Amino acid sequence: MNIILNPKLENLIQQQITSGKYTSIDNVLEEALALLEKRNQYEQWVEEIGQKIDIAAQQLERGEGIDGKTAINQLLEQ
Numbered sequence: 001m002n003i004i005l006n007p008k009l010e011n012l013i014q015q016q017i018t019s020g021k022y023t024s025i026d027n028v029l030e031e032a033l034a035l036l037e038k039r040n041q042y043e044q045w046v047e048e049i050g051q052k053i054d055i056a057a058q059q060l061e062r063g064e065g066i067d068g069k070t071a072i073n074q075l076l077e078q
Helices: 007-018 025-061 068-077
Strands: none
Touching: 007 025
């Protein structure tokens, strides 16, 4: 795959190689793409947690919740 980078991105990659932390363009790109994947996973996790919180809030509004002591006891029993 051939990729054409704008000068700003080229400079950023070159700075990373010059710093000595990375030895090649491939190393820089591998790290960048790994971080992008982690960020995507984190964003998905945040969305899922948000949905669970919304469901829990709706359940509490309907009176379906339990008090904290009961919840802790249930967790300890598992």
